[in-house]
Amino acid sequence: MRQTLDFLLNDWLKVEALNQRERFADHSSETFGAVLDTSERIAREKFAPFNRLVDTEEPHFDGDKVHLPAATKAAMDAFVESGLLAAAQDYDLGGMQLPCVIEMAAKTFFSKASVALSGYPMLTKGNANLLMAHGTDRQREVFAANEFSGRWFGTMCLSEPQAGSSLSDIATRAEPDGDDAFADVLGPRYRLKGNKMWISGGEHELSENIIHLVLAKIPGPDGKTLPGTKGISLFIVPKKLVNATGELTGERNDVSLAGLNHKLGYRGTTNCLLNFGEGRFKPGGKAGAVGYLVGQPGDGLKCMFHMMNEARIGVGLGAVMLGYAGYEASLEYARQRPQGRPIGPSGKDSSQAQRPIIEHADVRRMLLAQKSFVEGGLALSLFCARLVDEEHTGDEASATEAKLLLEVLTPIAKSWPSEWCLEANSLAIQVLGGYGYTRDFPVEQYWRDNRLNMIHEGTHGIQGLDLLGRKVVMNGGNALMALAGRINATVQQALQQPALAEQANQLAAAMARVGRATKAAWATGNPEEALANATLYLQAFGHLVLAWVWLDLSLCATGENDFARGKQAAAKYFFAYELPKLAAWLEPVERRDGLCREIEDGWF
Structure with a gap:
């Protein structure tokens, strides 16, 4: 895979040319290569060996805490220590000012090694990036900075039990928290009540705090919320309350885990039903989860789509790498598995040795299909990431074109790999035959993990x-x-x-x-x-x-x-x-x- 990755970055996308731009001037092909080397090593040592473990030892809730294998915490600690959470951020945020395309290339190793484990940092980065785009200066300093450092992790809370993709039907409400609601230094302060479903990373003990970004509706003077999406606003709702400088107050917010969802795949990522404001915890002596408004009232979807669009490219890349993992596993198997003999003019000669199944035309067809899907999907994902760099650091004309291309390509970058790299996983199982359908080989897990990607993020x-x-x-x-x-x-x-x-x-x-x-x-x-x-x-x-x-x-x-x-x-x-x-x-x-x-x- 590394040879293909280097080809795409260097020969096709010409990423070294980005170093001529002021933001990336400190970088070179050597620094880019070092980032990829580090990512590959951490993924190989801390993620890949435990991919099966986190699949078989699912998260469980004892009524107080969610328990995960120790390997999950070790993997997250290694990722945090690498500084990759802030890879694309400014130096003064502890970042490396890497191009988005290099950051995404680094992500390929983690998604391929264990897509479930890589979900926690992906969500955290997306959460913090949204706050950098739409939050106040203090929200960036307190919440985003602590997420980029890995001290806190993050989520996105959109769907509800009765409203999956239909966000206009969400029922979670946010009401101003007293007369001084708009004086809080962390942003206008509200109390939220409602339920959120399918929240990946919604509860765990992997970080000091969890920062939820929650969509909710603010009622009008008559106590009613606006219909449709007009009244949807976005709120920062921390699991544990913090003060204006980012220190924990010691008080638990009114956010509680109602249960864990048991999934076909992605089992290493907690997936939660969260209750906001049910009264189990009462910060400040009253029920209601404390939340801080992001942006303006009614701008919730506009803000959230910043994270969702980023997540859609990330989901597509995750689907690609699951397909890639299956392709490599089935290719290795096909080269080693002997079965069948050459067909001569008079049929098969049973006295001859069996040949590796990769010599059969139909097996080669399935391998070639996988190769075309996963390598093409990887190229598409990296191309979209390169467009992000162009939009933010290119001249006016190239930035305008990049924005237009991202508009039309983002639905493809999410959906195409989710369907066709899943098909690659299905073909990988087929190459292995009956063995592919067993848990003795990894290809069945890759398929199960990948099946989610056709559903989440749209x-x-x-x-x-x-x-x-x-x-x-x-x-x-x-x-x-x-x-x-x-x-x-x-x-x-x-x-x-x-x-x-x-x-x-x-x-x-x-x-x-x-x-x-x-x-x-x-x-x-x-x-x-x-x-x-x-x-x-x-x-x-x-x-x-x-x-x-x-x-x-x-x-x-x-x-x-x-x-x-x-x-x-x-x-x-x-x-x-x-x-x-x-x-x-x-x-x-x-x-x-x-x-x-x-x-x-x-x-x-």
Whole structure:
């Protein structure tokens, strides 16, 4: 994997050029390499050996505390000591001022070693990054800084038992905490009451404190909350109360664990139902969890989407690395497992030795599919991270383009790896046959862990609605046109190389087909008709993007060595076996097929 990672960063994304920018001027290819070396070592020593342990020894709650294997704490301590929580932050925050693309590259090792263990720091970084973007100076100093140092960990609390993805239906309320509510130095102070479900990292003893970012509605003068998403605000709700300088007061906030969810995968990450303001703890002598407003009232979703969009790229990368782990495990198995004999003119010769299963064409097909999915998905994830650097440190024109590209690619960066790197895990099991279905080999756990990624941070259906319903049509389709410009540039380059001309023409035709389908879907202007097949559109759009990525990679992966030939073969596979699926997915989109929208309940 490291060779592929280095190729993507250095040969394709040209990350060393970032060192010419003021923010990254202290860095070099050597410092980037050192960060990756350190991450790889910690992941290998502290995460990977315990991935099975944290899967089999699930978190349990004794009514007072959540208990986790000691290896979980050791892994978190090693991660904190490395300074990687603050890797992309300013020096005065204890950070390294690393580019986002290098930070994400470092994350690959941890997600591959144990995606469940890596969930705690991922959530903490996302939480702190949100506060850096939307919090007050004091909120940054007290909450974000302590998260970046690893003293405290963080969560995001959106969903509720009755409202999963439907955030407009959340019922958690936040009421001003007395007459002096707007005088608190940590921000306007409220009391929250409600329940939050599916909260990863919601309770543990891994850090001194847990900082919850909670969506809740503020009631109006009549005591009623605004309908829909208008009244949703965002609050900092610490597990343990702190003072204005970030020291613990010794008082427990009114946040309590109602129970742990028992999951198919990701078992090493606690997943919680949390009660806010049930009265088990009474800070200041009264019920209600103390929370501090982030931003302005009613801006909760705008603030939270800062963390959610970052988390969506992170989820996609996690899915990639689970697929990558399965690919490598099945590749190793296929090279060692003898079964079957060559077929000659008169059939099989049982007197000959069995051959490794990697010599069978169908096994090679499954391995090549995995390679095209996981290496293409890794390239996409790192490309999106490189766009984040461009948006924040590039010139005005490149920053504007990067922002547009991120708008349209974020749904793909989350959803495509979540589906197709899961398929890679399924193929890994198939390569191992019956052994793959047992717990004697790791590939079944990789599949179980990866199955969550199609759900959390927005299901496929939600990503499809976001892409077709908003991203490709907003601002006159500017984001879609920005992507089309990039794809066209790659097509024109590839047309100059005879070996890539056929793929270039395929990609150009696929892009034209997606453009026609986009217009056809919205031809009547009726959202119900346009979006009925949004998930199919998402799948087709994702395959278009990945075909572009593979063609662009093919322009860099030149040479006659095994590494380059492997990349070229993976690209050929994707164009020959995967891209043709795009047409079948787009047909119902183009004709605005109404079957799934019109079928009645009773017909099932």
